[in-house]
Amino acid sequence: MSTDQDSDRYRAPALDKGLDILELLAGVDGGLTQAEISKRLDRSPNQFYRMLDRLVKRGYVTRIDGDRFTLTLKLFGLGQLHAPIRRLASFSVPPMRELAEKTLQANQMTVFDRGYPVVVAQQEAPGYWGISIRVGSRVSLLDTGAGHVLLAFCNQSDRTMMLAENLGSASHESVTPELFERLDQIRNRGYEMMPSAQTAGVINLSAPVLSADGRALAALTIPYITLINTPGAPDMTKTIQLLLETVATLSELAGARVEE
Structure with missing residues (x-):
């Protein structure tokens, strides 16, 4: 035959x-x-x-x-949870650990999957206090630092599909012009800084891990809390600098992996 x-x-x-x-x-x-x-x-x-x-x-x-x-982005999301994202989470561990040690804050990495940012890696704070989120948790796309970063660092067609997956049958009119203006600001300055909509007293500091074409592969977030009577704890400005240095390292590593 x-x-x-x-x-x-x-x-x-x-x-x-x-x-x-x-x-x-x-x-x-x-x-x-x-x-x-x-x-x-x-x-x-x-x-x-x-x-x-x-x-x-x-x-x-x-x-x-x-x-x-x-x-929709469901096929993209399934692919994101496949081996490349596991590799991303794997080689992110040392830089994320170093970031936690330098900032004395927890941090977590999220990727977009079927309508929501999903935590794929997290590093606890080295001291007594910190905000931790379980790996596998889904967080809000529209009112979290991670969600804003993932929306800010993508092209228009991807953003439209991400919003469609998140909102479902709800009208896109529920997304305010102010949000789009904020996304432009985030892209221009390179990170998001916003009060947590879920936990009082927490400031979400989020920045993108970028692909070679400038799109966010993931968002790295520090749920920043003010540490009192903690010698050596960096202030928020220094913490943002350390966060940006870390995502630059991760973006370089991600680019190297892509080229392989």
Whole structure:
């Protein structure tokens, strides 16, 4: 039996149809209607109705502008949780430990996954006091330093998809113009500094671990607390400087890994 015949023997038409849709949408900006998808794949529209419905319900595709379909970041998120992110978390351990020792503060690394920043690594403070978040925890995209950094350091299409995944069926009008202005400010200065919306007295200091093209692979955050009667504890200005030095090191390491 020839290779082509053997391949046809084990075909899965429904799976092929779903993959055809994903591959088509991956190469299109602005999404496509069901009719446009059918035309480009040279099949009748009713062949795709149920498949599109399932892809939307499983979170791989979303509707925009009422009748247009576009990819979400779910596939990207699944890829992020694969080996590259495990490597990122692994080689980040020594710099994160050194940062904790120099600042006397805890720190954690987050990546974007299916609508939310997710903690993939964390380093506890070396002293008695610090704010720790469990690895695997999901945090808010819209009112945390990590979320703001991940949104600030990405291109427009990625930001649109990230917001769509986070907000679901909610209108993007719920995202205020002030937030977009803040994201521009964060990108210009290179980090976010904001009071925690979850814990009183904590200032979130967040900065991006960047890829070679300037997009955030991850956000590194120090939940800064003022340490009283603690000799050698750096102030917030010095802590921000140490944070920026650490993400610069991590970005260089990430770039080196990408080139390999």
